Amino acid sequence: MPDEFLRVSRRALTAGIAASLMAGDALAQEPPPRDPLPSWRDGPAKRAIFTAIRRSVRDGTPDRVPPAERVAVFDNDGTLWVEQPLYTQFAFAIDRLKEMAARDPALLQRPILKAAVDGDMRAVMAGGERGLAEIIAVTHAGMSQAEFQRIVTQWLSTARHPRFNRPYTQLIYQPMLEVMRLLRREGFAVWIVTGGGQEFVRAFSAPTYAVPIDRVVGSVGKTEFRLGADRSSELFRLPEAEAVDDGPGKPVGIGRFIGQRPQIAFGNSDGDIEMLQYATTGRGARLGMFVHHDDAAREFAYDRDTHIGRLDRGLTLAPQWGWPLISMKNDWLRVFP
Structure with missing residues (x-):
């Protein structure tokens, strides 16, 4: 497993020790490597994540991306939290x-x-x-x-989920939280790009995922500015859609709100295909991945035969485009925190 991701930062760890110990002694006293993705089984999916990040951040390589340009995007429903039996x-x-x-x-x-x-x-x-x-x-x-x-x-x-009887904000995927944490540690800006309502996701994104509201891109309804007689003001929600952030709308939303092509993108359904295509057709190290729901015991098993989170075209396109599938059943040691 790549050394870059199995160590606490050497610089931060040894800075204080080096002041009083010889360099050799300092290295000898480093703690053993720690896996930053402990909820993932070793396998192709986990290695693909490590490889893409390593290529993006390693100095002296042609694929290195400057920190200011490192962007990773995540779909929400079915990618970061449960979406069955209803969004x-x-x-x-x-x-x-x-x-x-x-x-x-x-x-x-x-x-x-x-x-x-x-x-x-x-x-x-x-x-x-x-x-x-x-x-x-x-x-x-x-x-x-x-x-x-x-x-x-x-x-x-x-509110409680009808099957798990737990709050929806507890039914988030621990393995994906670990990926987000690792990406932040390596200098990536982490965004949520969802087909769901932008303001709905913003209501919980910070405490649930540590994603601030200004890094949430979603479907947007029309609003208008209203000024009251007492000089109070508000944005008032209208019953019309302004932009739908799904399918080809996702790259458009990324361009409008992020302004940069992401290097890494995670989705789980056909609605994420264009986002993965946009992310993986640029220069340098690129990674697109689908979360595949194939674990009926711990969560749900579905792909082509569902109205919620349908993954049909994506299953066909994934091998053609080099997008690894993340098997919930085989790649994740645990699902929820």
């Missing part, structure tokens, strides 16, 4: 819709909203993107950005 944001939307319908039963006269409240996911999915957009518009608009984030934060503090 977490959609579970939030349904719970909020139920609360709203209790106050205003007239909402249930709209078929797609009634199907969502009744738990008829077949009918909801049959409505396609238009039906989902209607549910999101009703439950995510008509309030300020600050109020929306307050509602999301409150929901996340009480």
Whole structure:
């Protein structure tokens, strides 16, 4: 395993010791190497991560990337946390819709909203993107950005996953947290690039992933500035989409918000294909990887035959493009923290 990633920084570790000990003695007293990815089994996926980072940061090599240009991007749903049996944001939307319908039963006269409240996911999915957009518009608009984030934060503090009975923010993937930590240590800027709502993910990205809100790129709804008579001001959420950060929209969002082509990209579904293509077609060391959900015992097993996190084209393209698959079953010693 590469020495660069199996040691605590030699410079930081030995600086104090070298002042009072001979150099040889200092090296002799170094602690044994520590694996920065302890939740990963040794194998091709783990080695691919180490190799890409080593090539990007090693001095004197043609693939070295200056620290200011080191960028790694991660999809969220299914890449950093659980997305089955429903996207977490959609579970939030349904719970909020139920609360709203209790106050205003007239909402249930709209078929797609009634199907969502009744738990008829077949009918909801049959409505396609238009039906989902209607549910999101009703439950995510008509309030300020600050109020929306307050509602999301409150929901996340009480909501539990239907299978694991744990908060959604505890159902994050420990192996991916370790990769993010390693990348930061090696000078990479770590971003989340998600098809989910940008403000929804920003509500928990910092405490959950240590990713600040200004490094979250997602789908964005339209907002407008409003100034009150008392000179208070707010950004008010409108029931319209401004940009959808999925599929080919992901590279566009990366260009708009990050302004640099990433060297490393992690996804899990066909919606991440264009992001991986964008990341891995530049010069120098490049890495694109898919998290493959193949562990029904510890999480879920799905790829082609699902409406949530479908990985179909990606399975075909991965070997053609040199994107290693991360097997949740075989590559991860543990799934959740």
